[in-house]
Amino acid sequence: MENQLRDDSGLLIDARLPSWHQKGTIPGSINIPFTVFEKSDLDPELISTFKRLGVTERQSKPGLVEKLLAAGEVNETWDFSNAKELILWCNGPWCGQSPRAIRGLLDHGYPPEKINYYRDGMQMWQILGLLTVQ
Template sequence: MKSLVFIVAGYLLAHSALALDVGLTPNRDYVDVQHNGKSIRLQRIQDQEHALTGSFAKTSRSCPPFCIQPIQVAPGVTTVGEVEIFEFMENQLRDGSGLLIDARLPSWHQKGTIPGSINIPFTVFEKSDLDPELVSTFKQLGVTERQEEPGLVEKLLAGGDVNETWDFSNAKELILWCNGPWCGQSPRAIRGLLKHGYPPEKINYYRDGMQMWQILGLLTVQ
């Protein structure tokens, strides 16, 4: 019996020693997320003396173009924070029903991105319906081109408002982000998506972006 007590005590001691001093939330130390086919463990920097340096430590940029963005980027679009992203990673991103989109230009994306993100620059969503790059991107988002006009039943189910170019019935839920509250790239991407008819209830906006992600000491990948 004593040996069993020692084994259990040792197990609990070992696991308590593995607990992080700087967790993500009170009940979550890390999130495992797939990035480019590899499993990445997302957690915060454990050095509590760490301070941000580099371009994301800047507090001021010329406006325009780097103007402060509103909390609600468009009607029907939900603004989310980091905790909601963790939950999204563990659910929609894991089961394939959602995508985390880095809407910045490739030059920014290559410097570092949020794990699990794919890079689709905002400029893609500003292209015309017939543009091959937009068509290819929409397929990635679960959106298909209509081969025929929507039927009466579909119009009735949608309350009469049905996009005649795109079929959004299997569209993925999205979180779009860019460099921070002063960055207009993801808001432009969201407005482009809405212009094409993407359902606003399937779009989320991470306004804090890369600047706040790094201020919180969260992992980035290149």
């Protein structure tokens, strides 16, 4: 993922609430709380966040050719053709914040092959003595 972070085709997402993020985070992470991905398609915060992730709102319904090329279901609200690869993480294996964010992303149609999960989260990061930033 290091290359994707460097060339801006990927993001490392701290899916915890801001109060957790302010206590310390993994370097290179951006804070997008899991609650954002649970919002409706019409919510301005979700729309803004999706733009940051390379997702755009469709201006028209997908055509037959696009549906055939997709070899699967095509989302009628969002265009994920330029969506970034994501790594989501939270406090650790016991924490449900990033799994909820991932469920929200999938519910909105985000491509599962572009979603990664760092299950160990902040807990193992700190146990391993790795750098954190505030």
